[in-house]
Amino acid sequence: MSQLNLHVAIGPVQTFVGQARRTRDLWAGSFLLSWLTGQLMSRILRAGGEIVFPRVGTLERPEDPLLAAILGKPLESSALDIGSLPNRFEARVPGSLDPNTAVAATLAEWYDLCERVWDRYVAPVAELGNDTRIIWKRQIDGFWEPLWVLGDSLNARKNWRTRWPVIEGGDHCSVMGDRQELSGYLRATQKTKQDEFWEELRRKIGRLDLRDGERLCAISLVKRLFPKIKDRLFPNSVLESSPDFRWPSTADMAALTWLVRIARDREIRPLLESYHHKVKELVDDRTFKLLTGGHAEGFPALKPVREFASLDGNLFLSSALSNPKATPLTDRPAKNSDLEDPDSKIRRQLLKTLEELELKAGGAAHPYFALLLMDGDRLGKLLQQTNPERISQALSFFVQKTQPIVTKHNGRIVYAGGDDVLAMLPLSGAIDCAIELRHAYGEAFRTLEGIENEATASCAVVFSHYHNPLRDILKTAHRELDETAKDGNGRNSLALALMQPGGVKCRWAGRFGGPPETLRKLQYRMAEPDNHRTSFLYHLQHRYGEWLSACAPEERRAVALAEYAKGREPNPAKRERESEEFVDLLLAACREPRGDDAPESEATFRLGGAFLTRFLAERSYVPTESNDGPDTL
Numbered sequence: 001m002s003q004l005n006l007h008v009a010i011g012p013v014q015t016f017v018g019q020a021r022r023t024r025d026l027w028a029g030s031f032l033l034s035w036l037t038g039q040l041m042s043r044i045l046r047a048g049g050e051i052v053f054p055r056v057g058t059l060e061r062p063e064d065p066l067l068a069a070i071l072g073k074p075l076e077s078s079a080l081d082i083g084s085l086p087n088r089f090e091a092r093v094p095g096s097l098d099p100n101t102a103v104a105a106t107l108a109e110w111y112d113l114c115e116r117v118w119d120r121y122v123a124p125v126a127e128l129g130n131d132t133r134i135i136w137k138r139q140i141d142g143f144w145e146p147l148w149v150l151g152d153s154l155n156a157r158k159n160w161r162t163r164w165p166v167i168e169g170g171d172h173c174s175v176m177g178d179r180q181e182l183s184g185y186l187r188a189t190q191k192t193k194q195d196e197f198w199e200e201l202r203r204k205i206g207r208l209d210l211r212d213g214e215r216l217c218a219i220s221l222v223k224r225l226f227p228k229i230k231d232r233l234f235p236n237s238v239l240e241s242s243p244d245f246r247w248p249s250t251a252d253m254a255a256l257t258w259l260v261r262i263a264r265d266r267e268i269r270p271l272l273e274s275y276h277h278k279v280k281e282l283v284d285d286r287t288f289k290l291l292t293g294g295h296a297e298g299f300p301a302l303k304p305v306r307e308f309a310s311l312d313g314n315l316f317l318s319s320a321l322s323n324p325k326a327t328p329l330t331d332r333p334a335k336n337s338d339l340e341d342p343d344s345k346i347r348r349q350l351l352k353t354l355e356e357l358e359l360k361a362g363g364a365a366h367p368y369f370a371l372l373l374m375d376g377d378r379l380g381k382l383l384q385q386t387n388p389e390r391i392s393q394a395l396s397f398f399v400q401k402t403q404p405i406v407t408k409h410n411g412r413i414v415y416a417g418g419d420d421v422l423a424m425l426p427l428s429g430a431i432d433c434a435i436e437l438r439h440a441y442g443e444a445f446r447t448l449e450g451i452e453n454e455a456t457a458s459c460a461v462v463f464s465h466y467h468n469p470l471r472d473i474l475k476t477a478h479r480e481l482d483e484t485a486k487d488g489n490g491r492n493s494l495a496l497a498l499m500q501p502g503g504v505k506c507r508w509a510g511r512f513g514g515p516p517e518t519l520r521k522l523q524y525r526m527a528e529p530d531n532h533r534t535s536f537l538y539h540l541q542h543r544y545g546e547w548l549s550a551c552a553p554e555e556r557r558a559v560a561l562a563e564y565a566k567g568r569e570p571n572p573a574k575r576e577r578e579s580e581e582f583v584d585l586l587l588a589a590c591r592e593p594r595g596d597d598a599p600e601s602e603a604t605f606r607l608g609g610a611f612l613t614r615f616l617a618e619r620s621y622v623p624t625e626s627n628d629g630p631d632t633l
Helices: 013-018 023-046 065-070 099-128 132-141 187-205 218-232 250-264 269-282 285-291 300-305 344-360 379-385 388-408 430-444 470-488 515-526 534-544 553-565 573-589 608-620
Strands: 003-011 050-053 088-094 145-150 368-376 412-417 420-425 457-465 493-500 503-511
Touching: 003 023, 013 023, 023 050, 023 065, 023 088, 023 099, 023 218, 023 412, 023 420, 023 470, 050 388, 099 132, 099 145, 099 187, 099 218, 132 218, 250 269, 250 300, 250 368, 250 420, 269 285, 269 300, 269 344, 368 430, 368 470, 379 388, 388 412, 388 420, 388 430, 420 430, 430 457, 430 493, 430 515, 457 470, 457 608, 470 493, 470 503, 493 515, 493 608, 503 515, 503 608, 515 573, 515 608, 534 553, 534 608, 553 573, 573 608
Parallel strands: 457 493
Antiparallel strands: 003 088, 003 145, 050 088, 368 420, 368 457, 412 420, 493 503
């Protein structure tokens, strides 16, 4: 039987994945898109086809964990909650296979999953809405646009538009702003009815799953609620080993560094246990169950305090705990206004207990976490240079390495497939994780003669306040990756940005193989008490400004040494030598070479690297007596 090349792409990607208000929404979009791809792949395999790119294994021996679970053949010790299949793939299929039939069967799985969400959660309150069922059907039925072509390329087919996006009328979804929210009412004239609909749905779902003020469309609600009906995702034989789909929030990730410090201190652990018991004592059973997400299971460093660290991250951040909207402690709504806290007495008691824990722990948790985005460089060019199946094999090897590396640094993978990685990490170890992932990418291609040195990857890490909108953090990460690490710095680069509530405050970029390691060493040195003085850096920035970038390296060094010496006690030669070593390390970390073969003289000098390491050293590390620098997570 003749074999044909089939190229498939499932979209829209950015609309489904990128429009996310919470980390759980972001993960859900990535996972469901991968799951949908896996459903289509499984039908191609069962029809006698073969997936050529990416490498996922065969029908008898699947290698991708998500596809294996869909086929009812789960791999041992493989996480099933990670989106690992790209939305675009190539296959060889028998001439008898009708792609339209396979696509229709795949979409039927999506419709069935959505109907389960409707039946369990929305149908009981639909009568309170205005044409809620009509809105639901319109949004669910018309969302996906699978593209396929039998031939050599999908690029031309992707230019054909079979459906044009339409901005719907009515009040719009809190997450996907081009779609109508499900109640069907206009807030300007029908606020009471709209609130009644959402309050009843919120009561059924739980206030932590649907916060006050959130009004969602059908797509956003499916992303939010599908983990509660996971029996539709995999065959019955896989259900016992399928994950609980409990996903850490940005607040969870921000509190992680602080919790790991407590986990290492036997004297402080009992205070964390007492705080956990205090929460259980004060809130009702249903709320306590919602406030214990179980996300601590995914972080090995929390093993000594796993049960007590499983509280929602908002309960470990005083700013979040103080906010009734951010951290509801009951399912009872506010009676008179959106600002009224029905449980102010409980909140005050928890804040007092948390303050005591912070005092014993040597300080409060810092409200920052890291988002890491990695992407292979010039993969299309590599595919033209060598056999795509060999490239696919190398990428498969790389993907297998990503989870152990990210887990080692107490991170969680949102997506890892092909040459792409998206992960969340605590501040500590984010740079180390980026360096290790880049090394693993290179190692995966080392056996491919002719291109082993051309297979590089670039990475962006955004250190963000947990309260920043997730979509803004993602946009920043993509911009730093594409415009800074790739286009601006010649690829094979790491771009870092510090994103505070007011926006990006400082950034840094450098090519892998030298500058990132220098930055890491500076981070260790910054953690030393003598190097904690922020005034030194601010004086350099405000007194000398752009002159530092334009002056000769020897002049820059002399000025930096003079500023660093101010305020320090006179010391013999040893102190002078240590000062010179530190300043030289700082200046080296602030040099950002441009382009693949740019000479050192063309490097850009910016103090962003120094301010970033100063920020990380203060918030991420616990100084130790080790000569290797502070202890990392």
